Amino acid sequence: MRNNRTTVRSLVTTQGTFLAMSYGMVVWAATDTRRTLHLRTAARALLGVKEDNKSLSKLFVGDRLGQLHVIQLPAFVLEYTSTVSDVAIRAMCIDEDGTLVVADEKGNIWSIGSTGDSKLMFETNRSISSIRIEGQTIRIQSGWEQCVYNLDGNLATTKDASHSFGENLMLRRMRERKKLETQRREAEAQFRRLPSA
Secondary structure (H helix, E strand, O other), X not given: XXXXXXXXXXXXXXXXXXXXXXXXXXEEEOOOOEEEEEOOOOEEEEEEEOOXXXXXXXXXXXXXXXXXXEEEOOOOEEEEEEEOOOOOEEEEEEOOOOOEEEEEOOOEXXXXXXXXXXXXXXXXXXXXXXXXXXXXXXXXXXXXXXXXXXXXXXXXXXXXXXXXXXXXXXXXXXXXXXXXXXXXXXXXXXXXXXXXX
């Protein structure tokens, strides 16, 4: 029989590990405890929050249906579930004021209130891998592309990182060729020193 219990997301902390399974189960495993919570749909994003800068107090889980689940810690109970989008949630972060910011599969950026009410901030029309708030800007990773947006949705800068990867790859290959050439010359020199039969 095939095991369908695949881990699709994980979050490792000093207090323990969260595992989100393909069938909707979320597992909290610490040294002294193991708890589970069934959300009925697969997670696409996890974010743990330390409200007192010491221990985790909440776990945010974004799922493939566009729902946000807020799990209260250390009790590991579901505080609430709210619908944010009609597509999967892909990435989450928290700003300096503690407001949760969520990116969905269509590239929409949402701010989430303390009771789970969502407000569309802006649309990027990009496939978002990760987001991070830096002051008054949101940095978005979309494949190889890194974009910085102002909080009103205006694109401030964009950088295609695939070019630097290509340059690094070319330099790495040149170093490898040079190393192989050096090894070949050393081997030929040793061969020449061998007594002839």
